Amino acid sequence: MNPLRRILSRRSLLAGATAAVAVTAAPAQAAPGAPAPAGGRRLRTGFERLAADGYAPLEGQRVGVVTNPTGITRDVRHVVDVMHGDDRVGLIAVFGPEHGFRGTAQAGGSEGRHDDPATGLPVYDTYLKNGEALAAIFSASGVDTVVFDIQDVGARFYTYIWTLYDCMEAARLAGKRFVVLDRPNPVTGRAALGPVLHKEFATFVGREPIAQAHGMTVGELARLFNGEFLTAPVPLETVRMTGWRRSDFYDASGLPWVPPSPNMPTPETALVYSGTCLFEGTNLSEGRGTTRPFELLGAEGIDGRWAAAANGLGLAGVRFREAYFAPTFSKFQGRTIGGVQLHVHDRVAFDPVRTGIGLLVTAKRVWGGFAWRPDHWIDKLTGSPRVRMMIDAGANTDEVVAGWREELAAFRRVREEYLLYR
Template sequence: MPPTRRTVLAGTAAALTVSAPAATAADRHTSARTGFERLVADGYAPLGGERVGVVTNPTGVTRDVRHIVDVMHADDRVDLVAVFGPEHGFRGTAQAGGSEGRYDDPATGLPVYDTYGRRGQPLADIFTASGVDTVVFDIQDVGARFYTYIWTLFDCMEAARLAKKRMVVLDRPNPVTGRGASGPVLKPQFASFVGRQPIAQAHGMTVGELARLFAGEFLPAPPALDVVPMSGWRRADFYDRSGLPWVPPSPNMPTPETALVYAGTCLFEGTNLSEGRGTTRPFELLGAEGLDGRWAAAAGELDLPGVRFREAYFTPTFSKFPHRTVGGVQVHVHDRRVYDPVRTGIGLLVTARRAWAEFHWLPNHWIDTLTGSTLVRTMIDAGAGTDDVVAAWQDELAVFRRTRARYLLYR
């Protein structure tokens, strides 16, 4: 068995460990190996003698696209007794804001528990009723604060502590790299399921690193936590460098290119414009009835790095403007190394408001929930430009970057 590395973070109420085979020269020059691959290579040692439940969805696959639940269920070395489904469900059949409910998985016979919308003691009660000793988390994230799976992780960590269960997090790549954090930091009064804690809009971390951050900063009494890191992944790597298959983490995240723009263009969920749901290019196509080429032209004049905007017309099949032709833009990233999705999203909001007289924020101020404060909305309403809005959050972002640095696992 390869040697292991265990690191304990000080200042937490429970031992927080990182278990992994030591890196080799081969690891540094081959494609990424996920936390699950390294768990299997270690003979499931962190799960030995325990009844295991897995929080996962369709992204929890091996590189030959077998689901980890199927693999673990067939392996006598691990005692898998339950599955926990997040938003969209374990098998991924539900749309945004939905789940699959409680059922027995036809493929394995395992009970599948619905965790969506549950946290605290109600979620702890589910863990207790399932009979598990250890809760394993393995879901592909996309790098944005408002993507709910990282808060499923947070809620599971909180509930695992209440239920006196261990957490084991199996790491996967951040598909848009882990080079740095960008965007505004959430204010506590705007906490919700699309942002429980004050992290940046594009956090630049993996789920394993976020688990360490949550335990060290936001959970005064965290559960016993094991993070099984990847090998062969560098912070500057985009998903296509990983050698891993892409499985859509949710119905409107079909490709890694979608993930690349999502941290910025998802902000259009807070407006009366379509964010491209109901099209084949969600979050890359944006528009509304009555918009024309003036918006694409205005956005192009911002000279944002790494991106161009094409005048586009499309007909969503659901969500906003269903079965109606709308005009707008398609976002084309031509140099992802310098592209900043959050700055781009702000620039598009600024120009959309100026180009379309009917632009408005949704009445529930969902934009404030997404951005984590009133800052973006009020500054754009006051006529601020892209650079002014982005400059306004730099101090809080610098503080988060310093905190983030203490929990990073990869170079």
């Protein structure tokens, strides 16, 4: 059965259960003297609302927090440090994802089991753990409630949302409550874009059939996971934000940006990432080892013809500059290579996934050395072999994008039921 058809068939069975357990914290007043954006709106994160409510949803609970360096307050204190210093919260454990709780590990790494030197709290490693193994960690930690507070970037293959998914399932297996503290999608929540994962290509860069750019917050994704994908719903509480609109980019939030991972240095990186991360599935550099990862792309032997071909596509909101750079690590380490740099001049019109496809199509056309990674990693990133096979067959950008139209429309219908913001 097609994955989206399976979603639609499960919806009537599980959506009611999700609605019954997904609750939101009561509204709270803004802190005195807090900065407000233009128009008088001030975004309040899930943590801000939780704290303003006196941590009521955590009262009498032994609490563990799944977080990383992005779990910070507006005045750049980490939420773990804040809760540890507040006797209204029974914080007894921290759970670190890929890159670790304090963020010291590179891609594909974690900090392992250790005691946090700042708080003395035990830190458990969740990276690449799921199911019964992760449930056993939650049980061993002694927590009653697992809290999730991590900044996402809006792309299906960014692994923190699958840490969320795995932790929800493990909490269910271990008989724990689950609380999500919501944060903004930095590239807006206007629309879902791109191909939908086919279930047979599920990995840690995509567990379930959602769109490549999902256009949801982590709180909304938690509701979607609970209603559509988990074996059975976990007791879920979603502490939603106030003051966030689906059209808001990250700079409208007034929040400081902390890189969610070493190669996500700015919100501008997040803006292009859901498209240009596809170059991880090729023999070209995706810009790792430079100060502009995912904005710089290239390889040895590429010259200005690629930028010219990409500009010739007339892609909305973006222009391409002929660029030369020498990555300090990863592909082509220490070697000068040629390629392009993306310059987004209209982020509202910009479509990152369509742009990523256009760049793949033109790279293959102008550079004879173009090749997919031998393990067909591109299929894991796009969610099926279709994009790779269509590009190999000579399809243009419009034809490749048209190939996922029906499955994307089906996902958008399902997604609509779990949105918290307008």
